[in-house]
Amino acid sequence: DVKVTQSSRYLVKRTGEKVFLECVQDMDHENMFWYRQDPGLGLRLIYFSYDVKMKEKGDIPEGYSVSREKKERFSLILESASTNQTSMYLCASSLPLGTANTEAFFGQGTRLTVV
Amino acid sequence: LAKTTQPISMDSYEGQEVNITCSHNNIATNDYITWYQQFPSQGPRFIIQGYKTKVTNEVASLFIPADRKSSTLSLPRVSLSDTAVYYCLAFSEEDSSYKLIFGSGTRLLVRP
Structure with missing residues (x-):
């Protein structure tokens, strides 16, 4: 059974803290994604990575950075957490386009609250 | 990237067929159309x-006309458990990756 695992289901952090959200996939997928989801705004792409050490900005990268040192792990970093980063964060992975199946698999999400 | 437009919400009743249409007027030749379903807290x-x-x-059928400027997700005989948000995406390969x-x-509510 395919799996994308996010390290925490719920997190509470203080303003100004450095926050790490971890995501691990066991499907040997090249592509990995980080989204945030807020009421009424749908899913918004923060960053994605199409290979180890490769990353590209999504629509809302400000205030975030990412790290992909190993194929199976994609980390989202909030350098200095702020209250407007309180949100549900979702990680996903997929095979590259051109392969037989480009379905994206999502983790269960991390609900981050910054106080 | 092709921009997609869907209705914000739809209501239906159990046992009915539900069709959700998505517009993607500027879809590119290499774009695929994909639909996702999301339940609360998942x-x-x-x-x-x-x-x-x-x-x-x-689970469903996907109809795409010849001009590919729209697509319709069809859910046959919906049940209460089909209440969810449905997303339409058009994506393509850019360079060596895709977004x-x-x-x-579209927030679908299925009523008894």
Whole structure:
């Protein structure tokens, strides 16, 4: 059974803290994604990575950075957490386009609250 | 990237067929169309993907007309458990990668 695992289901952090959200996939997928989801705004792409050490900005990268040192792990970093980063964060992975199946698999999400 | 437009919400009753239409007027030649379903407090789940004409699986059908400027997700005989948000995506390969861009989705409510 395919799996994308996010390290925490719920997190509470203080303003100004450095926050790490971890995501691990066991499907040997090249592509990995980080989204945030807020009421009424749908899913918004923060960053994605199409290979180890490769990353590209999504629509809302400000205030975030990412790290992909190993194929199976994609980390989202909030350098200095702020209250407007309180949100549900979702990680996903997929095979590259051109392969037989480009379905994206999502983790269960991390609900981050910054106080 | 093709921008997609869907209705914000739809209501239906158990046992009915539900059709959700998505507009993607500037879809590119290499773009695929994919639909995802999301339940509260869960990540989205892939439903179906197509390029043109009709695709059917055990969950849904996807109709794409010849001009590919729109697509319709068809859910046969919905049940209460089909209440969810449905997202339409058009994506393509850019350079060596591709982006999955979600819109706001269509919130489907199935009533008894």
